[in-house]
Amino acid sequence: MSENHDAESSNNLPAPIEEPIANPGLAPHKPRPTDIDPRAERRAERQVAAFFIASMVCAVLFCVAYFTLDIKDETDTFIGLGASNVALGATLGLALMFIGIGIIHWARKLMGDVEISEQRHPAASSEEDREATLAALSAGLEESGIGRRPLIRNTMIGALGFVGLPLIVGLRDLGPLPGKKLERTVWKKDTRIVRDVTGTPVRPEQLEVGDLMNAQPEGLVTPHSEEIEKEGHSRGVEYLEGVDLQVEKSKSSVILLRMEPKDQTFSKRSPENWSVNGIVAFSKICTHVGCPISLNEQQSHHLLCPCHQSTFDLADGGRVVFGPAARPLPQLPLKISEDGYLVAQSGFLEPVGPSYWERDSE
Amino acid sequence: MVMLLGLLFTGTLYAAFAPANAEKGSDNQDEQIAAGRELFLVGCAFCHGQNGEGINSQNGQYGPSLVGVGAAAVDFQVGTGRMPMAQPGQQAATKDNLYSDEEIEQLAAYVASLGPGPSIPTSDEYSLDNLTGEQKSEAIVRGGQLFLANCSACHNFEGSGGAMPWGKKAPSLRETSDKHIYEAMLTGPQQMDVFSNGNIAPEDKAAIIAYLNSIEENPGYGGFSLGGLGPVSEGMFAWIVGIGGLVGFAYWIAAHSARSEKTETGSEETNA
Numbered sequence: 320m321s322e323n324h325d326a327e328s329s330n331n332l333p334a335p336i337e338e339p340i341a342n343p344g345l346a347p348h349k350p351r352p353t354d355i356d357p358r359a360e361r362r363a364e365r366q367v368a369a370f371f372i373a374s375m376v377c378a379v380l381f382c383v384a385y386f387t388l389d390i391k392d393e394t395d396t397f398i399g400l401g402a403s404n405v406a407l408g409a410t411l412g413l414a415l416m417f418i419g420i421g422i423i424h425w426a427r428k429l430m431g432d433v434e435i436s437e438q439r440h441p442a443a444s445s446e447e448d449r450e451a452t453l454a455a456l457s458a459g460l461e462e463s464g465i466g467r468r469p470l471i472r473n474t475m476i477g478a479l480g481f482v483g484l485p486l487i488v489g490l491r492d493l494g495p496l497p498g499k500k501l502e503r504t505v506w507k508k509d510t511r512i513v514r515d516v517t518g519t520p521v522r523p524e525q526l527e528v529g530d531l532m533n534a535q536p537e538g539l540v541t542p543h544s545e546e547i548e549k550e551g552h553s554r555g556v557e558y559l560e561g562v563d564l565q566v567e568k569s570k571s572s573v574i575l576l577r578m579e580p581k582d583q584t585f586s587k588r589s590p591e592n593w594s595v596n597g598i599v600a601f602s603k604i605c606t607h608v609g610c611p612i613s614l615n616e617q618q619s620h621h622l623l624c625p626c627h628q629s630t631f632d633l634a635d636g637g638r639v640v641f642g643p644a645a646r647p648l649p650q651l652p653l654k655i656s657e658d659g660y661l662v663a664q665s666g667f668l669e670p671v672g673p674s675y676w677e678r679d680s681e
Numbered sequence: 682m683v684m685l686l687g688l689l690f691t692g693t694l695y696a697a698f699a700p701a702n703a704e705k706g707s708d709n710q711d712e713q714i715a716a717g718r719e720l721f722l723v724g725c726a727f728c729h730g731q732n733g734e735g736i737n738s739q740n741g742q743y744g745p746s747l748v749g750v751g752a753a754a755v756d757f758q759v760g761t762g763r764m765p766m767a768q769p770g771q772q773a774a775t776k777d778n779l780y781s782d783e784e785i786e787q788l789a790a791y792v793a794s795l796g797p798g799p800s801i802p803t804s805d806e807y808s809l810d811n812l813t814g815e816q817k818s819e820a821i822v823r824g825g826q827l828f829l830a831n832c833s834a835c836h837n838f839e840g841s842g843g844a845m846p847w848g849k850k851a852p853s854l855r856e857t858s859d860k861h862i863y864e865a866m867l868t869g870p871q872q873m874d875v876f877s878n879g880n881i882a883p884e885d886k887a888a889i890i891a892y893l894n895s896i897e898e899n900p901g902y903g904g905f906s907l908g909g910l911g912p913v914s915e916g917m918f919a920w921i922v923g924i925g926g927l928v929g930f931a932y933w934i935a936a937h938s939a940r941s942e943k944t945e946t947g948s949e950e951t952n953a
Contacts, residue, residue, distance in 0.1 A: 394900035404904050423934060515830045516823070517885065525879025529869045532880050533830045543823065576874075613834040616845065616872040623846055625834065630846065641846075 345434055353428045363428035370421030377414035384410060501675060504536075504571040505559075506651060506666040511537040512575065512600065518542030520660045521575070523595050529617050532575040533603070536663070539568050570671055572603040573651055574613055575661070578620055582634050589636025593652040595661065600651040601637050602671040605629055607644040609672045622648070645674060710790060717791025720784055724765045733795050750868065751798020752789035757864035759785050761857070771848045772871060799867045799877075806883055807863040809891045821895050824888030831876065832889065839909040840893050845872065855897060859890050 352359040384406035396402035443449070465472050511520050515533040518540035526532065541558045542548045551558070559567055580597040593599070601622070603611050610626040620634040629642030637648030649671050652664035670678055722731065728744030730736050735746030747754075758764035759780055763773040780788070789801060809817050829838065837843050840854035849872060854862060866886055869875030876886070907914040 390902065394902060399901070400904050401900075401902060404902070408904075514881075516826045517882075522879075525877075527875055527877040527879065529875035530877050530880045531831075531874030613831070614845070615874050616849075617869055617874045618872055621846070625843075628846075 345436060348434060351428065351432055354432060360429065363424070367421050367425045367429070370417045370424060374414045374417035374421070377410045377417065381407060381410035381414065501672070501678070502670045504667055504671060505538065505567050506536050506571060506663050508663065508665050509656065510663045510666075511656070512573070512653075512661045512663070513537045513540055513542070515540060515572070517544075519544070519547060522659055523598055523655060523661055526575070526577040526598060528577055528579055528597065530575075530577045531613070531615050531617070533613055534573050534575050534600070535568065536571050536573075539564060539571060569609075570604065572611060573600045574603050574615070574622070575600050576615065576620065576633050578634055582620065584635040586636050588647065589650050592654075593650055593664070595653050595655055598653060598661065599633060600653050600661075600663075601631075601633055602649045602651070602667065604672040605644060606639075606646040606648060606671075606673060607642070713787045713790040714794045717787035717789070720780075720788050721791050724780075725788075728766070733792060747792050747795060749796035749798045750792060752793040752801045753799040753864040754868040754870065755789040755792045756785060756801045757861055757868060757870055759788060761861055763870070772850065775852070799864075802860060802863045802867070804860070807859045807887050807890050809887055817891065820884075820888040821891050823885065824890070824892030827881065827885055828889050828892050831881065835873075837910065839896060839906075841909040843910075854893055859894070862890055862893065863887075 353363045354360075384403065388403040388406055390401060390403045393402040397405050444452075460466065512534045513520050513536070515535050518535075518537075519542060520537070521532065521534065537551065538556050538558055541560075542551065548558070575598060577596070577598045580594075583591075583594065583597065583599075585591045603613060605612050605624040605626065607624065607627055607629045610624050612622055612624040612629075612631075614623040614625055615621070615633070616623070620632060621640060622631045622633050622637075624630070624642065624644070627643050629644035630640045631644070631648045632638045632640050633648070637650055639645070639647055649667045649669050651667055653661055654664045656662040721729075721733065725733075725744075725747075728736060729747050730744070733747035736743040755764075758773070760778060762776040762778040765779075766773045767776060792798075793800065805811070809820055812820060828840075832840075835843055835845065835851035836854055837851075842853035843851050845851055851873070857865075863886055865873060866876040866881065866889075867878070878886075881889075907918055
């Protein structure tokens with residue numbers, strides 16, 4: 320008895336407590352009507368089958384509705400919904416639902432109905448099992464001699480480590496390295512600014528105070544007007560297409576904003592000579608995760624990113640005033656060309672868009 | 682004599698060609714401006730100053746200067762019921778318009794006389810009725826591209842409107858009249874940016890309006906649009922109605938035992 324007690328305390332198990340209230344055990348089994356009444360059983364069987372048949376009918380009705388109902392002209396047959404939409408949705412939904420109801424009805428009325436109780440056991444194995452396992456493990460270590468032969472042990476660990484290298488090297492095949500692509504956009508010295516969509520060049524006097532323009536570098540928007548396109552070709556502009564266009568557009572989009580010059584704050588990163596009569600150009604790509612932004616508030620010059628609410632002050636060099644963005648919006652230096660259009664003084668002086676590992680931090 | 686003849690000649694010519702209503706018009710205009718000033722002093726001067734010069738208070742601007750905002754701004758702000766404001770707030774809300782069309786014209790004439798600004802657009806400017814069918818559909822496509830590039834950031838891809846910082850909002854464009862949309866682009870009311878004619882050409886503005894009208898006419902093949910607000914309202918519907926319904930159904934199944942008292946007594950009766 321005392322040995323038994325010692326064994327238990329070494330296992331850190333609490334001593335069994337006399338239960339203050341006797342365990343009443345399981346309630347007596349009450350049979351379901353379907354278990355004792357053969358008529359109820361047959362009725363339940365028919366009910367389950369009826370649900371499955373109803374499901375089949377709905378599936379057939381779906382096919383009928385698919386081929387008979389017109390989508391185009393019947394768009395508001397029932398409370399603003401098209402006949403085809405309602406019929407397809409309702410029949411497919413009911414077909415699935417009747418299968419579910421049938422299975423549940425089957426399980427509740429007819430499948431085996433016995434109460435099951437499972438006893439809980441201690442999580443640890445018995446003392447003997449644990450000792451036997453440890454003995455087998457140390458015997459194996461002894462026989463392999465892993466402790467006595469460090470040369471074999473160390474080279475094996477090395478081999479297992481080196482086997483990881485091919486996997487890491489294989490990651491290289493996920494795609495070409497980005498190189499300097501993330502740092503460069505198509506903007507360069509004297510690139511004309513054109514309106515997005517229409518592709519027409521912009522004169523500074525065309526903008527009023529408070530104007531916001533979604534703009535692109537010339538060459539990313541094929542102009543609607545053929546004359547402008549011809550004139551562009553004559554100056555050697557190449558209009559990009561396809562994947563190249565999408566890649567460049569995702570980096571080069573800008574917004575132009577004209578404000579009262581007295582509202583502007585200039586700094587080293589946003590010098591006065593980068594704007595023209597209160598017209599400034601900023602990258603449209605958020606520095607947080609790269610959403611395109613153009614929700615601007617005219618009176619405060621705050622530009623809000625709809626994705627995560629980063630807010631930039633465009634009157635103050637694109638400074639972050641709210642939200643998760645870590646860097647100000649890159650500003651594009653502007654000037655007026657000899658023929659009177661707005662052009663870039665140079666490309667962006669820093670990479671546009673979100674941060675990445677290789678980016679130089681300031 | 683020659684001079685007299687000459688004077689007579691030019692006089693007759695002037696009377697013949699110079700529009701009779703120009704003379705009447707300028708009279709009319711002066712009257713309109715005077716009537717507009719009366720209305721202005723009653724309804725607007727409290728915030729915008731007696732001469733529309735604006736009032737600055739210690740806490741910032743009370744009412745902005747109206748010099749140079751033009752007739753289009755008045756027609757938009759008063760015509761949509763935003764002005765006169767009922768109470769100060771983050772944003773002037775739309776309400777029932779209290780002024781007749783004539784009174785709005787008079788107010789607009791007075792404010793336009795304060796300084797040069799955009800005038801009220803005519804229906805030729807904001808409708809595409811003078812175009813042929815093919816030109817019109819081309820314009821609608823272009824209007825859609827322009828809308829997505831310039832407007833959808835704030836007003837949503839269907840023109841349903843959206844939320845802006847500090848309790849402000851970009852209003853829905855579904856109920857807004859063509860003229861008011863044109864005027865809003867022209868004047869940039871409140872926090873909206875200006876899209877002047879130098880920024881978006883007048884025919885492109887008309888194309889944007891035609892696009893908005895075309896999506897309103899589009900039947901909703903997808904069923905309920907749930908306000909056309911995108912994933913927010915659709916997700917809310919799926920979570921609350923869809924998943925909520927499934928949870929309720931599962932609860933209902935579990936709450937009803939197959940071994941109910943009623944059927945038990947029934948079976949006892951049959952046994953007895």
